[in-house]
Amino acid sequence: MSAGLTTSASGETAHTLILVGLILQGIQVAIVLGIGFLVVLAPGLGGIIFGAAAIGILWIxxxxxxxxxxxxxxxYEGARTPTLVFGILSLLGLGLISGILYLVAYSKLGDAIDETTDVTPPWNPPAPISGMKYCPACGRPSPSSSRYCQSCGARFL
Ligand SMILES: [Zn+2]
Incomplete structure (x- = not known):
């Protein structure tokens, strides 16, 4: 089982945080659009506001x-870096709360990756056999008398 195919509690949390951040920014865009409609009779200002709304929609x-x-x-691995970037950019822009939510989601995604990554036990060397020595390169045993590893050919010191 590879990382990312299993759901985790932190992943669920990140999912919810991003959703709330998206909804908040969606509301912001809707407000900007609403203002745009109100001032649509003032062409210059309306254009700027619709431009901002278009950027907001693209962002979302x-x-x-x-x-x-x-x-x-x-x-989670694929979502993590974009979420960090979105969080920082939101903080720099107007989406303060969304930015914080994305940054928390970013850290939760890190937890989620840890939770879903298979923990493989550290490689255990075989029990020493007398009369054998172990290759520093591949760890496999060779007779003590050999000068080169019988498995990988590395030279013994
Ligand atoms: Zn070897």
Whole structure:
């Protein structure tokens, strides 16, 4: 089983955090659009506001596809870096609360990766056999008299 295909509690938390961040920014865009409609009769200002709203919608599509969808699919590794970038950019922009949510989600995604990564036990060397020595390169035994590893050919010191 590889990392990312299993769901984890932290992954679920990250998923929810990103969703709330998206909803908040969606509301912001809706407000900006609403203002745009109100001032649509003032052409210059309306254009600027619709431009801002268009950027906001593009942003939400980006967060949705790179953070939200990937987290939903259990691709925590793939969602993690975009979520960090979205968090920082949101903090720099107007989305303070969303930015914090994304950054918390980013750290939760890190936990989720840990939780879903298979913990493989450290490689255990075989029990020493008398009359054998162990290759420093591959760890396999060879007779004590040999000058080269019988498994990989590395030279013994
Ligand atoms: Zn060897």
């Amino acid at each position: 599509v980006l967060v949705y596809s790179f953070s939200y969808r990937r987290t939903e699919e259990g691709d």
